[in-house]
Amino acid sequence: DAKTTQPPSMDCAEGRAANLPCNHSTISGNEYVYWYRQIHSQGPQYIIHGLKNNETNEMASLIITEDRKSSTLILPHATLRDTAVYYCIVRRSSGGYQKVTFGTGTKLQVIP
Amino acid sequence: DAGITQSPRYKITETGRQVTLMCHQTWSHSYMFWYRQDLGHGLRLIYYSAAADITDKGEVPDGYVVSRSKTENFPLTLESATRSQTSVYFCASSESGLFANVLTFGAGSRLTVL
Numbered sequence: 001d002a003k004t005t006q007p008p009s010m011d012c013a014e015g016r017a018a019n020l021p022c023n024h025s026t027i028s029g030n031e032y033v034y035w036y037r038q039i040h041s042q043g044p045q046y047i048i049h050g051l052k053n054n055e056t057n058e059m060a061s062l063i064i065t066e067d068r069k070s071s072t073l074i075l076p077h078a079t080l081r082d083t084a085v086y087y088c089i090v091r092r093s094s095g096g097y098q099k100v101t102f103g104t105g106t107k108l109q110v111i112p
Numbered sequence: 113d114a115g116i117t118q119s120p121r122y123k124i125t126e127t128g129r130q131v132t133l134m135c136h137q138t139w140s141h142s143y144m145f146w147y148r149q150d151l152g153h154g155l156r157l158i159y160y161s162a163a164a165d166i167t168d169k170g171e172v173p174d175g176y177v178v179s180r181s182k183t184e185n186f187p188l189t190l191e192s193a194t195r196s197q198t199s200v201y202f203c204a205s206s207e208s209g210l211f212a213n214v215l216t217f218g219a220g221s222r223l224t225v226l
Contacts, residue, residue, distance in 0.1 A: 034213060043202045043217030044155065091213045099170060100213055102147075102155035 004088045009107040012082075018075040020106050022088030025069040030092050033064060035073045036102070037084040044087065044102070047073065078110045115139075118203050118218040125193050126226050133188045133221045135203030142208040144186035145215065146170075146178065148199040155202070161186055162208075193225045 005023040012018040024033065034049040048055055048062045050071075055062045061074040075082050087105040116137040125131050135144065146158040147170075157170030159178040167178050175197060177189045186205075190197055200222050204215040 032213070036215075041220070043204070043220055044215070046214050046216065049214065089213075099157055099160070100145075100215060101157065101171070104154045 004090055004103060006086070006088050006103070006106045008104065009109070011109050011111055012075075012078045014080060014110050014112050015077055018078040018082065018108060018110070020073040020075075020086050020088075020108065021070065022073070023070045024088070024090045027068050027090050028092075031090045032092070033062065033071045034089045034091060034100075035060070035062065036087045036089065037082075038087070038105075039081070039084040047086075078108075080110050080112065082108065083110045084108060116203060116205055116216055116218045118201075118221045120221060121219065122222050124224045124226065127194060129193050131190045131193050131223065133190075133201055133203075133223070135186045135188070135218060137184055137186075137205040137216075139205065139207075139216075140183055141205035141216075142183075143206040143212060144180065145204040145206075146176070146186070146188045147202045147204065148172065148197075149202060149220075150199050158188065158201075190223075193223075195225050197223065198225045199223060 032049050032051050035047040036044045038044040047059050050062045064071045085105040085107050087102050119134045142163050145160040147155045149155050156172050158176050161167045161180045164180050164183050180186050200220050202220050203218040206212050206215045
């Protein structure tokens, strides 16, 4: 399985875009990038996933580099409620479930 | 209500006691999972199930037992609780196929073993 590397923590001013990076240099051609977040004391929440094209939903945008070795999760207008730990995970999307291992993620602090 | 629910939300028990944490989902998702979360270790997979009567070990299965007689329920039992099993436990579920790795988590069960 491709491993991911994320910075342990980041700050972002409220109302500004939060850009959370993830390196996955050993990603395989059939592996997707998934993002989850965990707000304090709550269960993790799925945000978005993608293969190679940029993806956007109501929560965030996912930008994957052309070589697919890294990606960035973008929260366009961060609010205080976006303060959370963000996890980047790489998994195949076919062949059913693979054991999803959550690392320590990036702790995002949104500052008023 | 639709969703995934865990019970109890909070539990205090003593060393050596048996404890069962319940997990119920209303989507008929094929997959269900149990994770534990401790400071310094992040989320660690205990057990998962691909369907009724099919279960498999995760990273940290020792000391835990699971069963899945019905698709919607996935109880986790600590047969003889130890202090090291003090943790927050999260249950999750996912569909089969393309969204098998899109997990929906419950609110968690905080277990304290004295």
